[in-house]
Amino acid sequence: MRHETKKELERIVGPDKATDSPEHLVAYSYDAYTEERRPDIVLFPATTEEISAIMKVAHRETIPVTPRGAGTNLAGESVPIRGGIVVCLTKMDKILSIDAESLTATVQPGVINLDLQREVEKLGMMYPPDPASWAVATMGGTVATNAGGPRTLKYGVTKDYLLGLIVVLANGDVLKTGGRTLKNVTGYNLTTLICGSEGTLGIITEIIVRLIPKPPASRTIRADFMKLEDCSDAVAAIMASGSVPASLELMDRFVVKAVERSFKLGLPTDVEGILLIQLDGAEETLGREIKQIEKSLIDKNARNIIIAKDSAEAERLWLARRAAGPAMMRMRPNIITEDVTVPVSKLTAMIRKVTEIGERHRIQVGILAHAGDGNLHPCIVFDKRDDDEYKRVQAVCEELIPEALALGGTLSGEHGIGIAKAPFLKFEMDTVALSVMQGIKNYFDPKGILNPGKFV
Numbered sequence: 001m002r003h004e005t006k007k008e009l010e011r012i013v014g015p016d017k018a019t020d021s022p023e024h025l026v027a028y029s030y031d032a033y034t035e036e037r038r039p040d041i042v043l044f045p046a047t048t049e050e051i052s053a054i055m056k057v058a059h060r061e062t063i064p065v066t067p068r069g070a071g072t073n074l075a076g077e078s079v080p081i082r083g084g085i086v087v088c089l090t091k092m093d094k095i096l097s098i099d100a101e102s103l104t105a106t107v108q109p110g111v112i113n114l115d116l117q118r119e120v121e122k123l124g125m126m127y128p129p130d131p132a133s134w135a136v137a138t139m140g141g142t143v144a145t146n147a148g149g150p151r152t153l154k155y156g157v158t159k160d161y162l163l164g165l166i167v168v169l170a171n172g173d174v175l176k177t178g179g180r181t182l183k184n185v186t187g188y189n190l191t192t193l194i195c196g197s198e199g200t201l202g203i204i205t206e207i208i209v210r211l212i213p214k215p216p217a218s219r220t221i222r223a224d225f226m227k228l229e230d231c232s233d234a235v236a237a238i239m240a241s242g243s244v245p246a247s248l249e250l251m252d253r254f255v256v257k258a259v260e261r262s263f264k265l266g267l268p269t270d271v272e273g274i275l276l277i278q279l280d281g282a283e284e285t286l287g288r289e290i291k292q293i294e295k296s297l298i299d300k301n302a303r304n305i306i307i308a309k310d311s312a313e314a315e316r317l318w319l320a321r322r323a324a325g326p327a328m329m330r331m332r333p334n335i336i337t338e339d340v341t342v343p344v345s346k347l348t349a350m351i352r353k354v355t356e357i358g359e360r361h362r363i364q365v366g367i368l369a370h371a372g373d374g375n376l377h378p379c380i381v382f383d384k385r386d387d388d389e390y391k392r393v394q395a396v397c398e399e400l401i402p403e404a405l406a407l408g409g410t411l412s413g414e415h416g417i418g419i420a421k422a423p424f425l426k427f428e429m430d431t432v433a434l435s436v437m438q439g440i441k442n443y444f445d446p447k448g449i450l451n452p453g454k455f456v
């Protein structure tokens, strides 16, 4: 990038919010996937107007721009693979308003998901989308990836709570979509189109979300299984039992052992699988639901069932699930968290496949799953410096996808496409769907400067 262009960009945001120091360029060259590429400059704008001015320069000069939140995505979506500008939104971190009467909140994109959760909870409300990365992931990032989380099973994903957006387009124009009403069918649903677009259609600078009243009570159950198949069969049995848990998460023995090794939470390491279940709703109905679920667990040979006595014990049980990602990241230098998703009735079949493929390629694969959604996270731990091992890892990833598709599933339930899944898109989407997506991209971003080198 030309020196004068850097200076022009620096003048837009101010010298303290622009950097091209080598250490910053390295820090913003990667995310939670395995690829990296240094940008030419990193900018930390504070307003929509500044972002509009940045995009006008980038458009004029045809410079790639990669929007970035916390960089926690697992598919290389915020790697500036063609260099250029990283626009990091973390300084735009204000909760602008919470409207308890209309059950809405308006936030800037750099607000951390958990910070919003805590603020709305104080007022008796809940913002359901809860990615496991919620302590660091930004609202902008979660909208741009249409993030889900453990509570997706009962409450849905980010798009289900999205009412409106302000988005800066590739040419610097400012687009407003939706609004603060719960119902809005005016025109094409541009809000939903931007949601999940991974920074390829525009930069989100303001977000209006829907809130719901916080459920009055909740209960947590943990069930341990000696056989992984019993564990995953129990998931389908619970789903068919008539109650819909808020969360229904599965961890296999590999993951349980990793958590124990790192965090010593007292988990049983002799079991093949653990289910963590959260129910919420009215106190009166929870007792009946717990009985239904207990019956399904016993029918599927659960060795041990723990029903948390209070919120402190529930929190301790959930700690094991939250520790799973970090525990596996500590095992080997690299991790790829796959995201294949199948109908719940095919969960056991897919788990069997994952295990078989990992063993055949002699690769360590732990299985975590938002099991009630059929959303598996095979966690592949390895050392990328070992060429032979890395080749076998890639073979595992390549084999998982057709298996999931053959079972009626999808290649990504929540993490998105980015660089990681781009080569496989054609297996799931036909040429008509791909060309419609390309047409949308061409309209929004004719010069192809927004997050180039990704799935479109």
Ligand SMILES: Cc1cc2nc3c(=O)[nH]c(=O)nc-3n(C[C@H](O)[C@H](O)[C@H](O)COP(=O)(O)OP(=O)(O)OC[C@H]3O[C@@H](n4cnc5c(N)ncnc54)[C@H](O)[C@@H]3O)c2cc1C
Pocket: 031, 032, 066, 067, 068, 069, 070, 071, 072, 073, 074, 077, 078, 089, 109, 130, 131, 132, 133, 136, 137, 138, 139, 140, 141, 142, 143, 144, 145, 146, 147, 148, 149, 150, 197, 198, 199, 200, 202, 203, 204, 205, 325, 326, 414, 415, 451
């Ligand atoms: C331990 C761990 C657990 C995770 N658990 C989950 C989970 O349960 N569910 C889940 O869905 N994901 C999960 N993820 C993945 C990740 O946290 C989510 O994808 C999250 O939404 C990314 O938010 P971020 O702020 O880190 O965004 P980034 O990673 O910085 O960016 C993600 C994408 O959004 C774009 N983007 C970011 N901000 C903007 C903006 N303001 N405007 C336009 N585009 C933007 C980027 O260009 C990129 O394409 C997990 C990741 C980790 C490391």
